[in-house]
Amino acid sequence: MTNRAAITSTGTDADAATITVTGTSGAGDEGGRGVYLQGDGTSADYIESVDGNISITGTARSFNTASSDNVGFLINSAARVNSTGTTATGATVTIAGTGAAGEDNNTGIWIAGALTRVQSEQGDITLTGTGGSNGSATRTHRSC
DSSP, X not given: OOSSOEEEEOOOSTTOOOEXXXXXXXXXXXXXXXXXXXXXXXXXXXXXXSSSOEEEEEEEEESSTTOBOOEEEEEETTOEEEEOOOSTTOOOEEEEEEOOSSSBOOOSEEEOSTTOEXXXXXXXXXXXXXXXXXXXXXXXXXXX
């Protein structure tokens, strides 16, 4: 997502719409992103819900074992994922990211930037990141 894009669910209580985002990168050499939310440093892309749960799954792929910088879920530059519900039915946030098999920086989940947020008022937040590796990786990260 770029250019101040937004995905929102404003419904409340048990009937609120859920948000599900699933992305898989192309099988390139480097820089693949399964799901990518980017801001411009002051305003940003965002995914936001009051009571409908948010689920994001990103998978990076690569076509060779020497690839790098293939991230399952990347959020940066003031982008945000936000659950705003303040009651017991507040949206949960679940993010899973899997980095591609390769040499370096094939990260499952990467959250970068001082104003970047994954936050919730009431609902739980679950992050599950799996870094990719070809067995000779020097910098492979599970998450954040």
